Amino acid sequence: xxxxxxxxxxxxxxxxxxxxxxxxxxxxxxxxxxxxxxxxxxxxxxxxxxxxxxxxxxxxxxxxxxxxxxxxxxxxxxxxxxxxxxxxxxxxxxxxxxxxxxxxxxxxxxxxxxxxxxxxxxxxxxxxxxxxxxxxxxxxxxxxxxxxxxxxxxxxxxxxxxxxxxxxxxxxxxxxxxxxxxxxxxxxxxxxxxxxxxxxxxxxxxxxxxxxxxxxxxxxxxxxxxxxxxxxxxxxxxxxxxxxxxxxxxxxxxxxxxxxxxxxxxxxxxxxxxxxx
Amino acid sequence: xxxxxxxxxxxxxxxxxxxxxxxxxxxxxxxxxxxxxxxxxxxxxxxxxxxxxxxxxxxxxxxxxxxxxxxxxxxxxxxxxxxxxxxxxxxxxxxxxxxxxxxxxxxxxxxxxxxxxxxxxxxxxxxxxxxxxxxxxxxxxxxxxxxxxxxxxxxxxxxxxxxxxxxxxxxxxxxxxxxxxxxxxxxxxxxxxxxxxxxxxxxxxxxxxxxxxxxxxxxxxxxxxxxxxxxxxxxxxxxxxxxxxxxxxxxxxxxxxxxxxxxxxxxxxxxxxxxxxxxxxxxxxxxxxxxxxxxxxxxxxxxxxxxxxxxxxxxxxxxxxxxxxxxxxxxxxxxxxxxxxxxxxxxxxxxxxxxxxxxxxxx
Numbered sequence: 001x002x003x004x005x006x007x008x009x010x011x012x013x014x015x016x017x018x019x020x021x022x023x024x025x026x027x028x029x030x031x032x033x034x035x036x037x038x039x040x041x042x043x044x045x046x047x048x049x050x051x052x053x054x055x056x057x058x059x060x061x062x063x064x065x066x067x068x069x070x071x072x073x074x075x076x077x078x079x080x081x082x083x084x085x086x087x088x089x090x091x092x093x094x095x096x097x098x099x100x101x102x103x104x105x106x107x108x109x110x111x112x113x114x115x116x117x118x119x120x121x122x123x124x125x126x127x128x129x130x131x132x133x134x135x136x137x138x139x140x141x142x143x144x145x146x147x148x149x150x151x152x153x154x155x156x157x158x159x160x161x162x163x164x165x166x167x168x169x170x171x172x173x174x175x176x177x178x179x180x181x182x183x184x185x186x187x188x189x190x191x192x193x194x195x196x197x198x199x200x201x202x203x204x205x206x207x208x209x210x211x212x213x214x215x216x217x218x219x220x221x222x223x224x225x226x227x228x229x230x231x232x233x234x235x236x237x238x239x240x241x242x243x244x245x246x247x248x249x250x251x252x253x254x255x256x257x258x259x260x261x262x263x264x265x266x267x268x269x270x271x272x273x274x275x276x277x
Numbered sequence: 278x279x280x281x282x283x284x285x286x287x288x289x290x291x292x293x294x295x296x297x298x299x300x301x302x303x304x305x306x307x308x309x310x311x312x313x314x315x316x317x318x319x320x321x322x323x324x325x326x327x328x329x330x331x332x333x334x335x336x337x338x339x340x341x342x343x344x345x346x347x348x349x350x351x352x353x354x355x356x357x358x359x360x361x362x363x364x365x366x367x368x369x370x371x372x373x374x375x376x377x378x379x380x381x382x383x384x385x386x387x388x389x390x391x392x393x394x395x396x397x398x399x400x401x402x403x404x405x406x407x408x409x410x411x412x413x414x415x416x417x418x419x420x421x422x423x424x425x426x427x428x429x430x431x432x433x434x435x436x437x438x439x440x441x442x443x444x445x446x447x448x449x450x451x452x453x454x455x456x457x458x459x460x461x462x463x464x465x466x467x468x469x470x471x472x473x474x475x476x477x478x479x480x481x482x483x484x485x486x487x488x489x490x491x492x493x494x495x496x497x498x499x500x501x502x503x504x505x506x507x508x509x510x511x512x513x514x515x516x517x518x519x520x521x522x523x524x525x526x527x528x529x530x531x532x533x534x535x536x537x538x539x540x541x542x543x544x545x546x547x548x549x550x551x552x553x554x555x556x557x558x559x560x561x562x563x564x565x566x567x568x569x570x571x572x573x574x575x576x577x578x579x580x581x582x583x584x585x586x587x588x589x590x591x592x593x594x595x596x597x598x599x600x601x602x603x604x605x606x607x608x609x610x611x612x613x614x615x616x617x618x619x620x621x622x623x624x625x626x627x628x629x630x631x632x633x634x635x636x637x638x639x640x
Contacts (some may be wrong), residue, residue: 175359178326181346182353184376185427193372197363 011185042259045252053253062229063254066238070258073234074214077153081161086203088166090191094174110159118155119220122148126127148225149234156220157213161206168202169195204273208266215262278302278322279433279465284332286322293318293489296332300433300482303463305456307476309512310486316469317356319437319486324353324468337432349433352426352464356438358418360410366421367406367467370397373429373502393428399458416447416468423455427462434459436465441470452478456614473514487510503545504637507555516560516607523554529576530637532556536603541576542635549637560609562634565596567618569627578635582606584620596620598628 016024033090057063092104110118126132126143140228142148175200185193196203218227218236225232235258242251279300286293293315300306310316321327325346334342341349356597361369370393397403401419402420405413413421419439426434439455440448453527458480459466468479475482477497492512493505504510521532525544534556542556555620564570569579582598585605594615596608608628610620620626 173357173359175355175357176361178321178324178346179353180361180372181326182351183323183425184347185374186345186347189376194361198361200363237466244302244409 008070011239022198041255042242045256046092049249049253049256053249053256056250057254057257060250062233063235063238065230065260066235068258069146069149069233070215070235073149073153074211077150077157077214078211080150080154081158081214082203082207084158085165085206085210086199088162089167089206092162092166092170093169107162107168109154109157111163114219115152115156115217116219116223120215122152122155124225132192143224144226144228144232146225146232149221149232152220152224153217155215156217157210159208160213162211163200164206165199168199168206171202172198201274204269207273208269212262215258219226278337279306279467280333280335281319281323282333283333284319284322284329284334286318286327286329286332288318289326291315291318291489293322293329294533298484298491299496300465300467302337302465305459305466305479305481307467307480307483308467308469308486309471309473309476311471311512313516314486315473315489316486317437318489320467320469323433324351325349325405341401344446350431352429352431352434354419354422354426354434354436354439355442358422359414360418360422362410364410365406366408366413367397367403368397369410369421370402370424372425372429377429382507392430393424396428398423400427401454409435416451417441419443419451422439423458427458427464430541431464434464436468438470439468441472441474445639448475455479471609473512482527485512486510488562496614502559503636504557504638505587506640507557508550510557510636510638515557516609517558517563519556519558519604520640521554521556521637523549523551525551529632532635532637533616534604536601538580538600538604540578540630540635541632542637543632545637547596549639553640555638555640557636557638558606558630558634559636560595560607563608565598565608565610565620565626566629567624567626570629573629574631576632578632580606580630582626582628584622584624584626587620587622587625598626600602600628 014020088107090102094106097103124132124144126136136143170199172195176194177185177187180190180194181187216236218234218240221227221232221234221237222240227233227237229238229241233241235254239251239254239258242248243253250276279298281296281298284293284296285448295457296319300313303506308316308319318327322329325341325344329342333340336349336351361372364372371391394403397406400420400423402417402424404418405421410418410421419442423436423439428583436455439450443451452475455468458464470476480497482494483497483500485492485500487508493500493509495503500509501513504513504515507518510538519534519538521534521540523542524531524533525548528544530542530544530549532542532554533538540556561590573579580600582600584596585599586597588595588597594610594612596610598608599605606628
């Protein structure tokens with residue numbers, strides 16, 4: 001068994017001369033520059049802070065609530081995001097219909113739009129349109145509610161998952177499903193028994209993309225659900241609030257804690273989810 | 278038995294056109310055609326993976342044209358095998374068995390052994406049962422794909438270029454095994470390939486497909502010796518194809534080839550029309566000697582020629598001779614025959630061709 005972090009597989013390495021070595025060095029140079037720059041940035045933050053800043057974050061009721069709110073909303077968002085991204089990615093990959101290119105482009109819109117605009121659009125929809133007001137009054141309240149956080153995160157991040165999962169299904173030859181159908185599967189059976197398990201790694205990547213995008217947003221949340229500490233303030237919102245009141249140390253300490261949690265989560269998901277079977 | 282009647286199916290700017298053929302029960306039928314001739318499209322249509330535009334497909338007398346792939350009783354091995362990489366070898370072979378209706382599952386079991394076990398033993402992959410698909414060689418993958426298709430005891434086995442990705446030695450071994458398996462299981466088999474030698478090894482009957490049309494069906498010898506057109510003759514490596522003017526004379530046809538060479542052919546069934554025709558002389562049907570053989574029949578053609586080239590292919594020797602400035606002929610000799618009377622480049626030789634070995638086709 002091998003996985004991306006503990007790779008045991010050996011890739012083909014042809015005999016190369018000095019030019020080949022220079023080429024490899026220049027490619028790897030970019031990797032080094034980026035990683036060293038990023039790590040240096042966070043190292044500077046750590047050196048700037050003392051233990052007290054971290055302890056103030058962990059002791060703060062508001063921060064603890066923001067951390068918990070961030071965790072559960074992003075997990076729910078990722079689950080709902082995958083619930084949409086898997087069938088959508090599959091449908092866009094396997095079926096051709098009139099307006100396919102247009103639909104494909106519309107799905108990419110949240111990737112291009114500033115997240116703030118999505119927050120504004122949600123406000124307009126739920127308070128200025130008949131359908132939005134009806135949903136708000138009769139079905140579910142989103143504005144100023146934690147479920148509004150999930151809605152914002154979902155709209156901003158789902159496109160990344162859909163795109164990744166569509167590309168994964170594009171890479172799986174439909175012939176696998178065809179063979180399954182000759183062996184006794186229905187169309188749906190072939191999807192669940194063959195295409196879906198084969199797309200596992202792409203689905204994990206899609207989930208990671210949805211989660212990483214969802215966990216960092218705060219601009220549309222401030223507009224649509226507000227930033228009430230202990231109620232609707234997620235971790236990025238709380239960090240923003242601390243920065244605006246001038247408590248840079250606490251803001252930075254909270255950001256680094258968030259980074260550490262995210263790194264641990266991503267490593268676990270990568271090791272478990274992307275392992276070759 | 279498989280019967281395809283007037284099948285039409287268009288995709289992009291390619292179409293299967295008015296395809297009709299039948300495969301007898303227990304027969305090993307090879308569909309031979311070049312890349313892009315429509316072989317895979319036809320086999321996928323048989324599987325029910327293409328909704329055909331018109332025509333009818335029946336298997337064992339049942340019209341399956343509108344039947345889903347899973348209910349057609351077909352074992353399908355696609356070109357790249359399409360093994361499920363997230364499953365082990367045993368899970369791959371067992372895949373279809375689990376999906377059969379429970380009544381059928383009993384039918385699949387032999388001597389209380391689960392069907393996948395019996396099939397894996399039969400195909401020779403039992404020792405790979407727990408292995409992942411990723412580490413298998415080409416030959417092993419081919420066997421696993423075959424075992425997976427056979428495990429559901431299909432009425433019809435459809436093999437799409439099953440050995441074309443394998444090296445020559447493995448290909449020969451697998452071809453022999455395929456033939457043995459088919460003979461033992463009496464499964465009606467359609468095998469698609471572009472390799473002439475593969476067709477000769479396996480086929481009970483063969484169909485030649487080109488540009489979406491079936492050009493000819495028959496036994497390998499029928500196709501080899503009596504192709505219906507120059508196109509089919511090219512497929513079966515006719516060796517010598519000449520353009521000639523034909524004139525019937527009783528039970529014989531007198532042929533004047535371009536370049537002046539004159540030949541006598543026996544009247545074919547059905548007879549080719551007089552006028553412009555294509556003439557096929559198979560290299561193995563031409564006799565070659567240093568002198569005119571004695572007691573030659575009156576209507577046997579004797580041609581004087583000069584040896585241009587001698588190529589030793591191991592069991593056979595291919596000799597190219599020039600009849601005149603424009604006509605070259607290829608002659609195939611057995612190694613034993615060649616060793617008794619060796620031929621050298623530049624030598625003058627005499628070719629004799631019996632009328633029955635001159636095959637005339639309409640242009």
